[in-house]
Structures are given as C-alpha cells and as structure tokens.
Amino acid sequence: MMKGKARLMVFAMIIMLWIQPALAEAAEEKEEDVLVLYTTTDGEVNADVRLLDMALGAFADTITFKNAADVEAGDTEGKSHIFYYGVTKETLPGRTAEVIDTFNGPVTAIGYNTAELGGGFDFVGPAICGTVTALSMPGKPDKTRQIEPHELDGITIEEGTRVIVEGLGAETKQPVIVENQGHYHVAVDSLVPPFSTYFSQVLYEIFDEEAPDDTPAFIRLEDIHPMADPEQLMDVAELLKEHNIPYMMAVIPVYTHPETGEELHFSDSPKVLQALRYMQDNGGSVVLHGYTHQFRDSETGEGFEFWDVEHDMPIYHGQEENPDMRTEADFDSPEDYEVWQEENLAFEREYIEKRLTRGIQELANYGLYPLAFEAPHYTMSQNGYNVVSDYFSTYVGQVQLHDKDWRTMETTPLASNPTFFHGMNLLPETLSYVHPDDEQAVQKMMDRVHQYQVTDGGMAGGFYHPYLGVERLEKLLGEMEQIPNVEWMDLKEMENTTSAENVVISSGDGTIDTTIDRTGLMTASLDYPVYHAKVLAQKSMWGIAGVGMSAVLLFGVYAVRQRKKEEDIHHG
Template sequence: MMFNCFKRILVIILCFLFFSSIVAFGVESNTKLIINSEKNTSEDLKLKNQILLVYDKDSYFGEDKNVVRIIEETLGAFEVKVQRLGVKDYKKEDIFKFSYVFVLGIDGNFNNETFLKDLYEYEGKIFWIGKGVEHFLKDKSKQIKLNLSYFGSVNNITEIYYPGSKDRNMNYNEENKFYLQNEEDYSVLKTIGNLPKVYSYISNGEKYYPFALNSKNFWYISNIKDDDIKFSIFSDLLYDIFNIKNVKRGKVFIRIEDVNSFSDVNKLKKIAEYLNSEEIPFIISLVPTFVDDKSGYVNTISENKDFVDTVKYMVKLGGTVILKGYVQENGNSEELGKGFEFWNGKEDKPIDANMKTFIYNKVELGLRECVENQIFPLGFEAPKDAMDLRGYKEIKKYFSTYLGRYQSSDNKYTTTKLPYMVYNTEAFNKFVPENLGHLEKDNVLSVANIKENFNKISKVRGYTAGVYFHSYLEPEKLKQIVEYFKSREVDFLDLKEEENWVEFGDIKIKSKNGKIEAKYIKKDVSKKDAPKKLGYIASINSVLIVVIGFFCIVFLFIFFVSKKRDKNKFLR
C-alpha cells in the first residue's frame, strides 16, 4: 500500500517537472507563428532590363569575397534583374534572352566555344570584367568591328587615372590620379584608331594603358578586385552602360556608433547639439541591451531613464535611430562593438542556429525595448556588419532599410563597401552603404583616410557615403571631418526624409518626408519581456532535463522491481 502511494507521488513529481520544462522552453525559444511579410523583393517587380552574369569563378584565389554576389548587389542600384550563370553551365542561345551580358573573368578560363560563338553574334551590350577577354577578341572580325585587339598582361602598375563624370576628357593630372599599392596583373587591350573611348588609364610611371573603355556595344574594365577606386570606376560606368543621364547628387551621412545605456549622456548631448548647430542630420546606432561581462546581468535601456531621455533629445535635434542588433557584451568597456551577434566570431563561421527563430526573437526583443520607450528605429545594422545570407533574408522581412557594409561570403567574415544605395536585391530591400571608415581615438591618420576614401567614392555619380563616430570620443574630434565635408559642399542624408518601414507583429513604424509614424500595442518590458540573466532560462532548462532523466531512471527501476515482487507474490 505504502509502495503504491510512493509511485503515485513519483508520477505527480514527474508530471510537474515535465510541464515545467515545457514552460521554460517556451520562454527560452519564444517560438511564434512567423508570417512571411517580405517586402518589395525583386521577384515581385516586373523589370524591363534583364542581365545575364556569366563567370568562370566567384572568388579570387586566397580571398573570401564572393565577387559575383558583390556585382549582383551593386546592380541593385538600377532597375535590372540579374541571372548568374557559370560559364561551364552555359547552353546554346541562353544569351539571347537578355538585354545585357556581363562577363566576369577571375582566372580567365572561357573555353566554352558555345558561349563564345553566341557572344560573337550577340547584339546587346556586353560588359567584360577582368581576365579572359583574349578568347573573345581572337576573332579577327570582332577586332576589326570594335577597333580593338588584345595587347597582353601587364603588372607593376602603380597609378590609375579617372576624371569622373564632371570631366570626360582624360587629363593626367594629380586630381585624376590615384595610387595603387597592390600587385595585380591587368589584361590590357590595344585601341586602333579613334573609335574606342577610353574612360580610365593605368600606368607604371612610364607607360599608360587603357583600364576602362567602350567601343560600340562592347565595354571593358581590366580589374575590380578591390573595393577601392577600381570598383568606384566600375560602379560609375554603369550609368553610361544603362544610358542614365539624370543622376541625383551624392549624399553623405554621419552615424553615431554604439549608443547604449553605458554611453556618457553628456557627450551624446554635445555631439547632437554640435551637429544640429551645423544643420547636419545624423544617424544614431542604438544597442538596446548590454551584458555586464562579469556578472552576466543584462542591462536594458528601460532601466536608464536619463539615457532614454537623451536619445529622445538627440532625435529632436535631427537624429534618426537604427537598431544595432539586440545585445552585445563588454557593456562596461569604453571600446564597445567588439562582439559579434549574428556570426560566430571565435571560429569565423556562421552561427549554428535556426536563423529564422534566432532573428525573430532578437528583433522582437530589440524593437519592443525601443518602442515601449517611445524610440522608433527606421533601420537595422548587424554588429561588426557580420551576417550571412540567411540573416539578410530574415532581416528584410521586418526592415525596409539595412545600413552598413555588405558581407558577401557565407563561409568567412569579410565586408565590402558599396558606393551607393541598392534596392530589391537578394539580400536587401534597401541598403544604405557605409564606406568611408571612422574617426579613431589615437590614430592621427584616420581623418586623412576618410578624406582619401571620400575622394574615391565621390567619383561615382549618385554616391552615398557614410562615416561613423564612436560615442565615447570627445565631440571636438568630429569637427575635423564636418569642416572637411562642408568645404566639399556635400549634401547630407536625412534618413527619415526617405521612405522607410519597420513591421513586426503589432509594431509598425514608417517614415516619409521627415515624419515618423508608429503604431504598437503597449506592453510592460520591464518585468517579463527582457530576461535579466543571459542564458538563465537555458540553464534552468538544462537542470530540469537532467533531473527528469534521473527520475525517469529511478521510476523505471522501481516499476520493474515492483512488478517482479507482485509476480513472486502471485506464484506463492
């Protein structure tokens, strides 16, 4: 009798532990029905211009950047639809479905005769990028028609000249000259007569060679390996290829980096007041929570009213908030932004997680923390700009706008600086590039680096150029770069003047013409939505699983022993 009572008690305990673990797991995973509300994807648009991007390889030897993806994302600045195809997979007459053909030669292995034969007959615009062009120009009739021949490969190139769109007459002056520091091989074409138009030259200090040119329907650029002046030239030439005449003036933005509850609110106010006095709008990169690296305590902005009021004050002075992930560690350190959130930084690989659920939870917690404090982000940025394509696709469900640098590789951490905004691509609804670098605390050359980067980016028509400034730096350091931009008579980007949207469940935020509208159902984030210990629930879960497992073993042991005793009693 007593033994049966013990069994009943044990069953009740097991049931209690089982249902407790379910509740804990529900809190930890916070799994909900996720509605795919992806906005403005390129598949939804009927684009007139179709591009076939044919390539021999997608990456340079020893590098992790996916050049094919970079080109495809860059083309998102124009109303075109891109289909990529390895040259080995090319089938007869594939080329004739498209208005443009872009050929990317990394190794130059274009021995597919079917592709070359179709390319000879193709009457649309051809843009050959990099190596392998000798395979196309081996046809004598093409050489005569285009007034071009293959000269060969040259190296030891130290200078490149590009006047940009303001002055299409090639002048070998200092204003148009940029120095090259890497050792690359350049495939060079020889022009015959005056028909080919040369847009850019390279030089070894003695001889000059065409770097970018056009002859009839054929365009050529020798190399775009680095995201520097060579890539700027490529990006600017796209306007000519697509015959776009009216291009809006370029714009510059200043972003205040790692604004969080540990920031010095007095410095933040001074930064905002200075930029406001110069009539410069700015972007606030807000981190909603930080983890104390000693105690593991999660510090939310809701716990710091003075900080929340400071952010609102910055917004009134011209700031626009974007969400920089949800949580970062080392919250008590001056040098913030060290941690990865959407990338495994220790092993340099993608995070091992269900990205749909992972990002859903992060976005929900981050946005809720903001809106409950009447702070309304208009965009998103991943810490250290580290995120693979899975993450980009999830983020674009909830945010119209992503700001930062682009990671083209899903295997290794690497970033690329695009020169202008792109729209409706595989990775983004709208991408706002940050490409000028940042002011550094102890680096006296950081201002010079920003100026040099701007000289390159500003060669691109319709550029968007971004620089960031750490919130822990003295506001006086910002004056150096502001005065430089003022001297260049640039226009500054005000993100809230553009159309942006954020949609997540009941949270809906949108901006247009400087006005921000927000709708949401008010909740109490201070008590239940934000966990106070990072991984606290997960730890309880693990303990419960161990306890349940132990009691299951004990229960089975008692059950079989009891059954054996009952059998022995029956036999007696």
C-alpha cells in the same frame, strides 16, 4: 506641291504630340533587366560576383546570375544588358560565345576569358603585365587618383577602341576599361576599391543614366547603449543640431556586463533614454545595431552578435555549446549533409528572428523607432541577410560577402539594392570612422571622400563614437561640410519600413508613422508593462510631491496672512 508637304508636316506634328506622352511613359517604365554570367572555381556565386552584384544593384531593376558554361539562348530574352565576370581562367563552351554574339544590347566582360566570348571582343588581346600607381579617365583630369602600386594584366586594343579608364605607371599608360561598339572590357580581376569607384562611374555610361551632381553623405553615431553617457550624447546632439545636419544613431537596446552577465535596458537608464528621444526629435534617426552586440561573454559593443568569431562561422549553436564542425565528407550521403545544413539554417534563423523582434519591440516600447539595421561589426551570413530582409527595408554599413571568413567584407560607392539583400536597400559606409588613437583619422576619412568622388554621387558615409566628445566631431563636420555639393541624408525623408510582431514603422517626407498593437506588445514580454508601470509610478510620485508642495505653499501663505492680520489688530 508645297501645300501637300505642309499638310504632311502638320499631320506628323499631330502624331508626335499624340504619341509623345506614351513615349515618355514608356521611357519612365524602362526596365534594366541584367543577365550576369560568371566563371568561378566551384561554379557558384562567390564574394567577387557579389561585389559585382553590389555595383549593379545601383542601376539594375532585376539581376539574374548564371554559370557561363550553362547559358542557353533563351536566357537573354528580355534582357537589357549582359555582364560576364571571369573570376578564374577557364575554357568556355562554344555555346557561350554564340549566345553573346547574338545579343543586341551592351555586353561587359570583366576579368579573365574575354577571348572566349565571341567576335564582339576580338578588339582585345593579351599583353605583358604592368605596374600602375595611378588611375585616370582621359579627358577628365578631376578623375585622376594616385593608388598603391598594383600589377594589372596588360591588354592590347585595336584601332578605334575607346579607352575610358587607364592606369599610369612610371613610364607607361595601360588600358583598364575600354569600349568598342557597345562591348566593354574591364581588365581587373577584382572589383575592390579603387577599381570599384571607376567601374561604378563607367556604369552610368553603360546604363545610359545621367550622373548626379550632389554627394550624399551621412554621419552615424555608433554603439549607443544603456551605459552611454547622457551628457556626451546631448553635447553631440546639440552640435549636430547647430550645424543643421541630420544623422543616424546606431542603438543597442541591452548592455550585458562581460563579467557578471547583468543586463541593463534603457528603462534602467532614464537619462540616456531621454537623450535618445531628444535626438530622434531633433535630426536623429534610430538604426538597430543588434540587440546585445555580443555573443558568449564578450562586452556589449565589442562582441559579434550574429557571428561566432571564435570559430569563424555563422550562429548554428547556442552560446554555451561547442559548434558542430563537420563537413560534407563526414556524412554518409549528400542528402544527410543537406538535412544537417537545413537544421543549421533553421537554428540561425530562429536566433536572429528572436533578437530582431526583441530589439524592434523594446525600442518601440520606449518611443524609439528604428528605420534601418546595422549588423554588429558588419558580420552576418548570407542566410542572415535573408532573415533581416523580413524585418527591415534598409541596411546601413559594410557587407560580409561569404560565410567562410568574416573578414571578407567590402563596400560599394553607390546606394544599392543587391540581389543577395533580398529587397533591402543598402546605404554603404565608405569612410570608416574616427579612430580614438589616430590623430590623422579625420584626414584619412577625407582622403576616402576624395577616392569615392571618382564615382559621381559616390557615398560619403562614416561613423563616430559619442564618447570621443564634440571637439573631434566638430573637426570632422567642418571637413565634410566642405565636400562639393554635399547632401546630408535623412532617413526620415526616405521610404523605410521596419516590421516585427505587433510593430510596424514607416518613414517618408520627414515623418515617422507607426502602427503598434499596444496590447500585443504588453503581452509579448513582462518587461514592457513593467516599464510603463515604473513610468506611471514615477509620475504619480511627482504628482504626490506636487500636491505636498502645494499644501506647504498654501499653509505658508495662510500663516503669513494670519500673522499680518494679528499685527493689524494689535496695532489697531
């Protein structure tokens, strides 16, 4: 009998050894395919839903969005998770609850209408609103943070429900994120900081992912254009090199004078160009920060290149044109309105494509290779992000969330791949910057680090203007180097791809590879061959000068020898 059991055990071990590699491979290939159901005022994806998109983009491979009122049973097929976001209060059809009730994976409900989502959420009920001044995670004292007073919709929970995040008030504790049998409820109506940091931390649990130990960080040197001070650039570069910190350089290829309209390129500022090349070779990675960083007559570095801030709308018109401000009500039919909208989007696409192409080509012509993009002032339409994704695989900065108000922008704690970025990776900026007129700016940035460390692996990314000099940068670096397990991001170590006509740039493992059609590049604009002709002329002039100096030196040597010979003859 024992021999038979032993044989079975040996056989079982052989089977396990045989299938273990296949199981491991299957685990590695596990796809997180998420269905997001939402309820919004107009039934469309809005800024709040895009905030959720940004958070989920750090974990999910695929995200599908659907109005909760339109969901069908087949929509959950192959899905690993369901998230419902009730942005507005609404009565949902019974079909929505039926679909959710029959789903076997984790379900997360955010905001309103949780009672409409079926029996799985019977453990949650309404309660009186309460004001909280801190957030915490029970059992994790390092995750407690003070916040500005915030009124939350109160909830009651059944016994056996686990409180993951709670709000702390003067005399009360209030559940904020709770779980019961694989159903999660998030009792907030918007996923903005500080709630976004706690939500992203809980996503590690929801997606059954191990949280990282390190804190990724980056410094971006902002608004470097042809009128920058080359000595200041070199001072900053040397300091960062001394600290052995890789960094990003937000580069603007063209400076436009706000009064005269005169354009200056890096070919007009050889010392700035020399500094940028040195920086690229010694820890810096170029980020294209627009082409001129201005629209109409604003100064480079101050303007909104991809957004008409004066009329708070996308670029649907020329710089000297008055925008067409019509709405759908001004058209005879929805079809006419749709045609007009398509014309606007086509104009915007052509405008953005021209500037991205010029920016990439011009920098490549100078030997500068942009690995990512940052929109000036982070302002860009949803169509704009789609266009940029055709040129760049990586975006750095904050994100504008809809086309109605440029001020509706936000960030997210983790590097992400949101669906509205159309395949681009987002490296979020979380710390803001060293404001020139704020002596407490560095401390405020470190306060933000503390907030974003609620999320394990939360990004610590901010920017600095080189014209401020090295003293304040040294202070900032000294503080950031104290972040526990800080890991400085290096774009060259990451896989990035930038492409435009005649130029393909890629990076990875610390190197930059380029494929450049020099002939095509030279024919794309007269500026490119003119620049190389100017460089050749300068080298030729130095060569001629060198020959002249050599002749003078040889003549001097000859004259000295002749004089010495004559003296020897005279004395002899």
